[in-house]
Amino acid sequence: MPATLTGQLVVAISSRALFDFEAENLIFEAGDDHAYMALQQQRLDQPAPPGVAFSLVQKLLAFNAGGGAPQVEVVVLSRNDPISGMRVFRSAKHYGLAIERGVFTRGASPWRYLKPLAAQLFLSANEADVRQALAAGVAAARVMPDAARASAAHPRELRIAFDGDAVLFSDEAEQIYQRDGLAAFREHESSRAHLPLPAGPFKPVLAALQRLQQAPGGGMKVRTALVTARSAPAHERAIRTLMDWQIEVDEAMFLGGLAKGEFLREFEPDFFFDDQVGHVESAALHVPAGQVAAGIAAL
Structure with missing residues (x-):
């Protein structure tokens, strides 16, 4: 067989x-x-x-x-x-x-x-x-082959960080932001806070990591983080979407446009995924990083 x-x-x-x-x-x-x-x-x-x-x-x-x-x-x-x-x-x-x-x-x-x-x-x-x-x-x-290498501080813990829109979630909301600006984006997300976002390309990866976390044996753990440019009140739709999927993340960073690199340096992931080149380049100064070349902002 x-x-x-x-x-x-x-x-x-x-x-x-x-x-x-x-x-x-x-x-x-x-x-x-x-x-x-x-x-x-x-x-x-x-x-x-x-x-x-x-x-x-x-x-x-x-x-x-x-x-x-x-x-x-x-x-x-x-x-x-x-x-x-x-x-x-x-x-x-x-x-x-x-x-x-x-x-x-x-x-x-x-x-x-x-x-x-x-x-x-x-x-x-x-x-x-x-x-x-x-x-x-x-x-x-x-x-990014020249990105910083992962920290050796967590040998028994797999750490992965994800951007939200166009990575874990679809780029539906990102399209609003790119077309109509920040105020329209916030209004769009606030009015749809209870409506789950469509899945992005990395939802299956996050779900697979949760299964790994729940599987017995091996002595390894998983720690995940959502690192997004969203801020309140747009944070709520992201959290409720994960709740609807019955998928948990260990940390969530709603940075409101702040550079992600230094926050990722403190989280110390083995890898970070983002759709926007600028965010990936910022992250790559501190941690292993890669661009998810999907969605309107990655064109």
């Missing part, structure tokens, strides 16, 4: 998101893929340094340590060539990451393989691949 990933949180991740291949990528981006392959082959026995999403993956896989059926599957889904894929697997083994599956497409877009993998999350440094994944209905984010 074929193997199945049913019942697991399946995360697909590119080589550059998992490991720091930025020096090698300069050669790849120059269009000389043969030189890139030769360099990766020369470095087969040299573990690649951890990348921006390394801590996220390391902690996700730690949920499988409790025995029983695995809860998380991480698959490398990469534009790299198969030779470079050898180095990815060897690097994963070096760091004790139990990654067994990978798809390497040598420059071709890999997003089509998300469906047969049943992936619920895709992390990549390639914006086009991320947009295609989101259009196909898979939560995805363009990682």
Whole structure:
């Protein structure tokens, strides 16, 4: 009987998101893929340094340590060539990451393989691949390879922070703000405080994290945060939406337009997801971050 990933949180991740291949990528981006392959082959026995999403993956896989059926599957889904894929697997083994599956497409877009993998999350440094994944209905984010690395202060706790509109929620309210301004946005949200917002691309990810939190064994915990530019009175609709979904977050920050970076620095997430480039760049100075290239503000 074929193997199945049913019942697991399946995360697909590119080589550059998992490991720091930025020096090698300069050669790849120059269009000389043969030189890139030769360099990766020369470095087969040299573990690649951890990348921006390394801590996220390391902690996700730690949920499988409790025995029983695995809860998380991480698959490398990469534009790299198969030779470079050898180095990815060897690097994963070096760091004790139990990654067994990978798809390497040598420059071709890999997003089509998300469906047969049943992936619920895709992390990549390639914006086009991320947009295609989101259009196909898979939560995805363009990682910032140069972002700060995650804090080592919480080794047994997976910490993830999410923006609200266009990430956890749809961009319905954000469209009002962009078209009509802040006052209209507040009036729109106040008058609809009891009406749940439609789901955004990352609602399934948050729900999967809640299931991980509730699953026994492993010794790992999950801590989540909503970090949004909303403020009172628009906060109420966001909270009531989560209540309607029966999904909890541990912390909520309604910042009313304040820069998010310093607040995220104090929360110390393993990753932060936001749709707006400016917020992601602010966050990336302090924490691992990625852009959810969806919604009106991400165009």
